[in-house]
Amino acid sequence: MKQAIGGKKKIAAIKGTKDILPPETRKWQWVENQARELFERYGYRELRAPVFEATELFERGTGTSSDIVLKEMYTFTDKGGRSLTLRPEYTPSVVRAIIEHRLYLQPRPLRFYYIGPMFRYDKPQKGRYRQFHQIDIEVFGEKDAGIDAEIIQMAQALLTKVGVTDYRILINSVGCPRCRPPYVEKLRQAAEQVREALCPDCQRRIELNPLRLFDCKVETCRELAQEFPRITDYLCSECTEHFQQVQAYLDVFGLEYQLEPRLVRGLDYYTKTTFEFVTSALGAQDAILGGGRYDEMMKLFGGPDLCGIGFAVGLERLLSLVTYQPSEAPFIFVAYLGEPAKQAAMKLVATLREVGMECWLEYKERSLRNQLSRANKLGATWTLIIGEDEVKSGRFNLKNMASGEQQEYTSAELLAYFRDYLHSKKSPS
RNA sequence: GUGAGCGUAGCUCAACUGGUUAGAGCACUGGACUGUGGAUCCAGAGGUUGGGGGUUCGAGACCCCUCGCUCACCCCA
Structure with a gap:
């Protein structure tokens, strides 16, 4: 009745539960x-x-x-x-x-x-x-x-x-x-002796769980607990x-x-x-x-x-005590211009992924400037540029986003390059 | 289960003592800019001020209820 009027009810994670999100x-x-x-x-x-x-x-x-x-x-x-x-x-x-x-x-x-x-x-x-x-x-x-x-x-x-x-x-x-049972009985008797001086919580503990008498945060209880028998002695x-x-x-x-x-x-x-x-x-x-x-x-x-x-x-x-934040894996952003380049990109990306590289390819048409800007924002390690010219020549430009350097590779050379890269990462030295 | 504090945009926060149409920065989307990123400028989108009720000419603000978050008690990881 109530919620029918207002329309949408908010659905949230249940109290005491949490989504754990990337990163x-x-x-x-x-x-x-x-x-x-x-x-x-x-x-x-x-x-x-x-x-x-x-x-x-x-x-x-x-x-x-x-x-x-x-x-x-x-x-x-x-x-x-x-x-x-x-x-x-x-x-x-x-x-x-x-x-x-x-x-x-x-x-x-x-x-x-x-x-x-x-x-x-x-x-x-x-x-x-x-x-x-x-x-x-x-x-x-x-x-x-x-x-x-x-x-x-x-x-x-x-x-x-x-x-x-x-x-x-x-x-x-x-x-x-x-x-333990004989000790607990000893402890209970000791606590009973000073019952009046203990806090209400501790008075309940005498019956419920005498071992917890040691856990009280009230100063007077703590002092009294000093005199209680200790389990290690029993x-x-x-x-x-x-x-x-x-x-x-x-x-x-x-x-x-x-x-x-x-x-x-x-x-x-x-x-x-x-x-x-x-x-x-x-x-x-x-x-x-x-x-x-x-x-x-x-x-x-x-x-x-x-x-x-x-x-x-x-x-x-x-x-919450771990400070180390693992870094994300390096990845390739693939930028393309035009339909033939898009298809070449899709094909190339599939092979690169097979080799083990993380590749990002977006399907929205954008200018090259725009795509590079996105690659930068997304944190790409490389941007692979595929345009009309590259499709014709079969040579692609791989741009290192940190240095800005750019180099041409055939698709076979690209695969070899990243195979080597992955291999050297696995066994450094 | 008990107690306290806090709920305004995705995030961080504004909005005088109750007074017009709830703002800003960051982030997001688009444009300037259709073959080369990081900058700048412009624009857009984004809110039932957690929800409901009450007081008032008027509530984001005050009161009550409720939900949620946070912290503590209890207990435990």
């Missing part, structure tokens, strides 16, 4: 390629899972007490009456795929990576979107602390590769099903030993890191090692990369007793 897409492609190249070197292979899954997968995997499942999932019913959810994170999908395809029968450890969109119904702000992108890596079947250190080292190598230096590495251990011997080994191996790599007992992370399934890379350049959403170990998840889904560890990089957050 910004170049930067995305570049970072994604850097990641793929790096991960492959560590033996990781891409595993692509669907963007939506049965809702139950995340309820069981991510955990029903996590905020993600509690209030951030894009859940809908399809026409067959199934409850489906756009994935809010990737790990449960990988676990599902491993079990479904019996991938655990392959030689271990299994190493996978994936780059793609995730969905969370959150209120958007800087560095936080409803559709966002993650680079995700997972390792299954390696319980040695060496792998914990290795993936942190790999994460650091990725940041270095894309030129990001402003970050700190935080690590912690959240224990296992044996030692880890069982296995977890303690693992945590110490992780640190020792990180030292082997020469990595600098901070122990951060407050680092609990929001997913229910973490065990032992958790870590985060944080930056000071992003405002409130300062985590660019986060991960940890989840040794119980595979069992939870009825799979084998196979431990897991992994991390996710927030691409939007990472990209």
